[in-house]
Amino acid sequence: MTSVGIDAIEIWTGNLKLDLPNTFAPEKGEDPEKYTKGLGLNASSFPDSYEDIVTMGANAAYRLMERKGLGPEDIGRIDVATESSFDKSKPISTYIAGCLEQVFDGDFHHANKGERKFACIAGTQCLDDAYNWIKADRSRGRAALVIATDTALYARDDPGEATQGAGAVAMLIDEDPNVVELSNEQGYGSADETDFLKPQQQFPSVDGKRSMQVYLARMREALEDYESVAGASHPDDFAYVPFHTPFPGMVRKAGLLAYRHMIRNTPIEEELAEEIGRQPRREEYDDETAYEDAVREHMDALKETDAYRTWYAETIEPTLTISREVGNWYTGSVHVARVSALKHALENDLDLAGSTLGVGSYGSGAEAEVHAEVVADGWREEIESITIDDQLDARRSITFEEYESIHDAHNHDKDVDTTELTTPSAEFVFDGWGRMGERKYRFVE
Numbered sequence: 001m002t003s004v005g006i007d008a009i010e011i012w013t014g015n016l017k018l019d020l021p022n023t024f025a026p027e028k029g030e031d032p033e034k035y036t037k038g039l040g041l042n043a044s045s046f047p048d049s050y051e052d053i054v055t056m057g058a059n060a061a062y063r064l065m066e067r068k069g070l071g072p073e074d075i076g077r078i079d080v081a082t083e084s085s086f087d088k089s090k091p092i093s094t095y096i097a098g099c100l101e102q103v104f105d106g107d108f109h110h111a112n113k114g115e116r117k118f119a120c121i122a123g124t125q126c127l128d129d130a131y132n133w134i135k136a137d138r139s140r141g142r143a144a145l146v147i148a149t150d151t152a153l154y155a156r157d158d159p160g161e162a163t164q165g166a167g168a169v170a171m172l173i174d175e176d177p178n179v180v181e182l183s184n185e186q187g188y189g190s191a192d193e194t195d196f197l198k199p200q201q202q203f204p205s206v207d208g209k210r211s212m213q214v215y216l217a218r219m220r221e222a223l224e225d226y227e228s229v230a231g232a233s234h235p236d237d238f239a240y241v242p243f244h245t246p247f248p249g250m251v252r253k254a255g256l257l258a259y260r261h262m263i264r265n266t267p268i269e270e271e272l273a274e275e276i277g278r279q280p281r282r283e284e285y286d287d288e289t290a291y292e293d294a295v296r297e298h299m300d301a302l303k304e305t306d307a308y309r310t311w312y313a314e315t316i317e318p319t320l321t322i323s324r325e326v327g328n329w330y331t332g333s334v335h336v337a338r339v340s341a342l343k344h345a346l347e348n349d350l351d352l353a354g355s356t357l358g359v360g361s362y363g364s365g366a367e368a369e370v371h372a373e374v375v376a377d378g379w380r381e382e383i384e385s386i387t388i389d390d391q392l393d394a395r396r397s398i399t400f401e402e403y404e405s406i407h408d409a410h411n412h413d414k415d416v417d418t419t420e421l422t423t424p425s426a427e428f429v430f431d432g433w434g435r436m437g438e439r440k441y442r443f444v445e
């Protein structure tokens with residue numbers, strides 16, 4: 001069979017913007033540099049009162065189908081990844097299909113629809129499902145629509161409030177894809193963890209510091225599993241490494257860990273040994289604490305080396321550009337990182353076709369997945385069509401008071417009347433409640 005992968009991508013950001021260093025930090029009595037330098041974030045995207053996971057997902061999918069000239073008959077599967085669902089039975093994919101049927105001729109009655117939940121990794125799992133479905137020859141020549149959509153909101157005054165965001169990524173999975181070809185080179189690291197969860201509640205219970213440790217531990221496990229399939233990895237294997245990005249500071253830590261792992265027992269480690277010594281090996285230490293201290297010290301030295309800084313600047317930094325302006329989009333976040341990297345290649349006129357991306361996805365609870373994908377010949381044209389820069393510029397900046405009222409408007413436990421801060425145009429909007437408590441939507445010209 002021909003190759004299978006991502007044929008097209010569209011991104012939809014929430015229409016509001018919260019400036020973190022200038023609007024949020026002063027109200028919290030914090031140094032703005034905690035955001036810009038520490039977490040690596042300039043702003044968060046927020047949904048206006050008429051936006052939610054359905055409108056954002058439908059808006060991304062609508063633009064994708066329009067641009068590709070597709071109708072409902074071309075889509076055999078709609079999978080939505082979200083951890084912000086407001087319904088425990090009816091999947092968000094049916095709501096989105098209902099929206100799309102308002103604007104396209106025909107219907108999605110013969111498309112299989114579902115919803116995937118596993119914190120932030122569910123978007124990547126949906127890609128896998130779509131890939132497997134096409135590879136199993138069950139698609140009848142149709143493509144799959146994967147939509148990752150979330151409103152990543154935390155309770156007010158939770159430390160996670162700094163990393164909020166809202167947006168959706170729609171991806172078309174098909175044969176002979178234009179953006180990237182997926183492969184069998186894939187590894188998992190998963191364990192029963194209690195780092196971030198929402199037991200019957202809208203906003204997460206988070207053990208923030210622990211969640212960062214779990215992210216790194218599972219990512220390393222996934223990388224080792226990946227290598228059991230693909231062979232030992234090397235920093236030069238990948239043009240870019242897009243990671244799940246809850247905030248860029250997290251990826252700074254993941255990048256360093258991955259680099260240390262990949263250069264072990266390579267000539268790069270030998271060259272660096274003259275400057276910073278060899279990496280500590282566990283068997284050289286009797287005591288675990290002494291070993292961990294030595295590793296920490298080595299990592300601090302490694303991150304200052306020219307070799308690492310150059311690799312990071314070329315391979316990781318370009319994946320973070322959009323994230324810095326939008327915050328965490330949970331399921332969409334790693335897919336935003338991929339777009340960010342490909343945009344960087346486009347803007348710098350790099351010849352990327354045939355290059356490999358190493359993608360590190362993560363979901364709390366917890367699971368990491370590392371896979372390789374190969375950039376396809378048509379990537380340039382696809383990425384040129386993405387309008388995220390214009391969308392980001394068009395967001396309306398909100399004051400701290402507006403932020404408070406928008407947060408309340410999206411809080412399921414609060415019943416507040418909030419006016420719209422922006423005027424929707426050519427997009428789906430929330431249109432009130434139906435008789436069975438369902439949410440209703442309409443398209444605004």
Ligand code: HMG
Pocket residue numbers: 031032033034035037038039083118119120121159160161162163196206207208209211212215244245246247249250328330362363364
């Ligand atoms: P915090 O305690 O508010 O922040 O929580 P902090 O004091 O740790 O500061 C953050 C960083 O800024 C630190 O950098 C500080 O040093 C630095 P680090 O030492 O770690 O490299 N900093 C400064 N830098 C320069 N100038 C300054 C300054 N001040 C501080 N003046 C925390 C941070 C991430 C814990 C919090 O935001 C949180 O709980 N976030 C939510 C959980 C999260 O995002 N975890 C990430 C891993 S889990 C994950 O990715 C899954 C997730 O997406 C959910 C899912 O899967 O569904 C969350």
